[in-house]
Amino acid sequence: MTTVQVASPLIEIAQQTRLAASKLALLSTEEKNQAIEAIALALESAKDDILQANVADCQTAMDEGIAKPLYKRLQLDEHKLRDAIAGVRDVGKLDDPVGKVQIHREIDTGLILKRITCPLGVLGIIFEARPEAAIQIVSLAIKSGNGVILKGGKEALRSCEAIVKAIKKGLSHTAVNPDAVQLLTTREEILELLQLDKYVDLIIPRGSNSFVRFVQENTRIPVLGHADGICHLYVDQAADIDKAINITVDSKTQYPAACNAIETLLVHSSIASEFLPKVAAALAAHNVELRGDKRTLQILPNIGSATETDWETEYSDLILSIKIVDSLEDAISHIDNYGSRHTEAIITEDLAAAETFQALVNAAGVYHNCSTRFADGFRYGFGAEVGISTQQMPPRGPVGLEGLVTYKYQMCGDGHIVSSYTGANAKSFTHRDLE
Amino acid sequence: MTTVQVASPLIEIAQQTRLAASKLALLSTEEKNQAIEAIALALESAKDDILQANVADCQTAMDEGIAKPLYKRLQLDEHKLRDAIAGVRDVGKLDDPVGKVQIHREIDTGLILKRITCPLGVLGIIFEARPEAAIQIVSLAIKSGNGVILKGGKEALRSCEAIVKAIKKGLSHTAVNPDAVQLLTTREEILELLQLDKYVDLIIPRGSNSFVRFVQENTRIPVLGHADGICHLYVDQAADIDKAINITVDSKTQYPAACNAIETLLVHSSIASEFLPKVAAALAAHNVELRGDKRTLQILPNIGSATETDWETEYSDLILSIKIVDSLEDAISHIDNYGSRHTEAIITEDLAAAETFQALVNAAGVYHNCSTRFADGFRYGFGAEVGISTQQMPPRGPVGLEGLVTYKYQMCGDGHIVSSYTGANAKSFTHRDLE
Structure with missing residues (x-):
């Protein structure tokens, strides 16, 4: 000092x-x-x-x-x-x-x-x-x-x-x-x-x-913010196809440079052959380049292939990688491996699946049947946003003014000392909340 | 990854x-x-x-x-x-x-x-x-x-x-x-x-x-805890001498190895000649070694002298450094320079001085007329304490179970997309708190 x-x-x-x-x-x-x-x-x-x-x-x-x-x-x-x-x-x-x-x-x-x-x-x-x-x-x-x-x-x-x-x-x-x-x-x-x-x-x-x-x-000062925004949308087997298409398009194209835009679409295998051609057409209308894993390429043979690097890339651009998964668990496992704990969404009409997803996925935002683009302090009603945090400890997610304050404990006594509360004739604390 | x-x-x-x-x-x-x-x-x-x-x-x-x-x-x-x-x-x-x-x-x-x-x-x-x-x-x-x-x-x-x-x-x-x-x-x-x-x-x-x-x-993982506990007790010119003596003795001797024990006593010059001999006698009865600055030595000539090093040392032992200050502002300034933002206390019957101290001192705990030893999760009524944090950001001070949890934002919609809320026919958010 x-x-x-x-x-x-x-x-x-x-x-x-x-x-x-x-x-x-x-x-x-x-x-x-x-x-x-x-x-x-x-x-x-x-x-x-x-x-x-x-x-x-x-x-x-x-x-x-x-x-x-x-x-x-x-x-x-x-x-x-x-x-x-x-x-x-x-x-x-x-x-x-x-x-x-x-x-x-x-x-x-x-x-x-x-x-x-x-x-x-x-x-x-x-x-x-x-x-x-x-x-x-x-x-x-x-x-x-x-x-x-x-x-x-x-x-x-x-x-x-x-x-x-x-x-x-x-x-x-x-x-x-x-x-x-x-x-x-x-x-x-x-x-x-x-x-x-x-x-x-x-x-x-x-x-x-x-x-x-x-x-x-490069600092020991606390940092508020996030480096990566690798967000996923998982289209479950019980998804409403129209909602899934609209939300995919919005999450990818509404502002592709934003951290809360999606980079990877995970699709349940039992719905893939119906959903993928439709969503591909909708995304093509927004000039989105698609890159799929092997199973996706069997359904969409004309798109590029996605490699390991794609799963860990934040494109911040009109590019979307697609992977077919066989279960909710596989989707969660992929998100656990590659997500940056920012915002993750599931599209499903199966409430139990939605609840499991929202409970198990570790991210600042876990969404059901809505666009990842809602992850924002203004949209949450905070009035202003100082940043979005992807750290595990609070403040987490979109941070309003509350991220710019801390607190202190003020204690007022009248000569109170700790030794009165120890030993043979120890006084007890009342611990009574006021007002 | x-x-x-x-x-x-x-x-x-x-x-x-x-x-x-x-x-x-x-x-x-x-x-x-x-x-x-x-x-x-x-x-x-x-x-x-x-x-x-x-x-x-x-x-x-x-x-x-x-x-x-x-x-x-x-x-x-x-x-x-x-x-x-x-x-x-x-x-x-x-x-x-x-x-x-x-x-x-x-x-x-x-x-x-x-x-x-x-x-x-x-x-x-x-x-x-x-x-x-x-x-x-x-x-x-x-x-x-x-x-x-x-x-x-x-x-x-x-x-x-x-x-x-x-x-x-x-x-x-x-x-x-x-x-x-x-x-x-x-x-x-x-x-x-x-x-x-x-x-x-x-x-x-x-x-x-x-x-x-x-x-x-040596870690990028968040750390809950504190390295230093350099706490001060400031005895103001309007202090009640008996309270000041009791609280000094308790804050120093009740458990000297604790982080919330005081290391330095700051005494207003106008009360020093009355207070110091009395508190020195009380502390001597608890075998506390005193070290004073030059002006303290004029009142207590038989104690050791305090150097710059003393102001920045957490003794964790029955040793107390003493400094005479000429004002509340000087006391706050010393605390600002040497305190570790743990717990700081003022002894005074002057409510305005207490309020100024509690407002201006930057520490997890700012106390008035009570012992610094109260800084503890059990005494605060948290039931259990996982540690005491001296960082500026929350959680700060004694941390109960709340320090071991975080939060996530769960959003549930029915196909909601962000583009509905932008542009010419933008919908408005209702932002209505429920229950």
Whole structure:
């Protein structure tokens, strides 16, 4: 704790953020909501600056031959910015996650225990090109009482600078110290940020699978997020064929780059010859490339063949691998081997089969007769999503504001000591929940 | 996922445990409680074997010159064993943490979301000499529906073998497959266990600070526990002197080896000359060695001097460092620098000062006018404690059975797809909480 630390601008930034965050943690809901409204107003005032900065970013990116999907994410037009500002105001309307009393218990007469939610402290958020991500993240951080250190993709540097400048200006007239929001501008600072476990309490990486894995493997700070999203849809022998087709098409094509899109379709052998030709036709209409195992190829001879590698690949694209299985157990076993514990679905009219699937499959989401694409904080009704976690421990699945707070135990006594509760004349605890 | 793994008995053991655990996860509360009672009966039947094995362990340890405190922990007499078996039955009485519905929400007509608690899977528990720890851990694991791989200290090998043998025998006539409980016997297996992130979901190390730190730094599996317990007691200028003395003595001497015992006493300068001589006398009566900063030495000239090292040392012994501070803020700042976020206390009759302390100090426990020794799952009324966590993210502080479960989202629809909720004729979500 007293190790001499090399003077670094980043450590100073982190210390400033921590200091500002410790004051932000104590603000009332009203003060935080006023700050959030001030951010929305400041972003509206700085609209022209932000859009101009983005045009410059886009020009540079184009000159450097940026890939088209990345370019689309980088681009921030008036419409996207207006939506992002509306999103800020939506966060203002969300329930304050701080100060909730989770436990209120009398331990003994005059000795009262409370468990109360409180902010984590400082969040480190590393995101890719999308500049409006900074807007959403900052409003979520302030609502949850946390400081935030942002690092956006280098392509979006000027856009992020204009956004954060506006946010800090907006905050300057509020109870929130603008130091609570910081922007890092160089790539080198990412590794440095990951080492600051004394100042940063949670890292949220938003980017490619390989980037998330890099972050997970290079920090002792807890990481919220997921590297892989290998989701499966299992079409059971008792499936309703029409539902199965609709859900397969939606789960694969509604947004193929999303982590909750399916990569592999598992089909029960007794329904395969009826179902596969129909679903293949429906998927072909959406330009989905199919790759099947040997038995699938006997029914769909014109598709490519799936190898071991396919079962463990997140295509994030209009490609779907297909495997025929002989039982519910075989489907679950395949998911157990290759799934990334994100979202797994069964299509069946057999309630017992659905129950078995939902009980035995180990994943954040286990679905019956609906699309895997529902795995999302907004669709779950959380109002906002800070990420989707595939870890086994909570928070798991889509995480709303609750992922940005922790709790502490407050105990109040009147001179109570533990030795009164031990030995020959030991007092007893009452352990009575209050209210 | 398909990397070729070197055949290892430990991987096989882990796979067996996982398989047994996946069945245990589905058992009813009654079936788990029956298994817990069967364990209690089996331990009673095997009493003589267990005590004999322990005598042999103790003899070997004595021959090898074991340290006295370790010897006391190793020793298992009839009384300790009876208490441990009573503890098993207590766990049977605890509320089942599995199957709790945390969220029950209509997303849209016919599309229902539930968040339900479920077991983590397989626990890896590494503990030191105390053989009866195995008994408590197994009962907690079974109650929470988890498999468990145990590794006890080598000194306790024969005792642990006798205990686990009895437990497995007890389970053999129940719904719980005895494979759900495993005992590792060699030291080399610890590192191997820490690598098994595919099979083990949570590691709970119970041992020295350096051992816990070693575990934290050598695994990607989540670790429940804490390396350090550097707790402070701050005696404010508005403290009641008698309360302050009693609480200081209790917090330091009631069980000095505990993680929630205090290591440093912070005293407000305006009360120091009255308080310090009195508390020094009280502590001297309990053979506590005092070490003070310069200003403390002016009041207590006969004690040793505290250096920087003292502020960052967990003595786990009858030693207490003392520092005089000039304000509540200075006390909080010292705690921020040197505390391990475990349990911190203020003694004051000034409610505003207490509130500031409890709001600003970042620790799992923030106490007012009571002993830090209350930081314990039993005293909090959790019935059982699986460990105390000093991490920032939940679970934090004393963790009961809730630390051994996670949750999954179950969604049930009737052909619902996401594309119905986007675009021109988008349906709306109802997001209506049920029951």
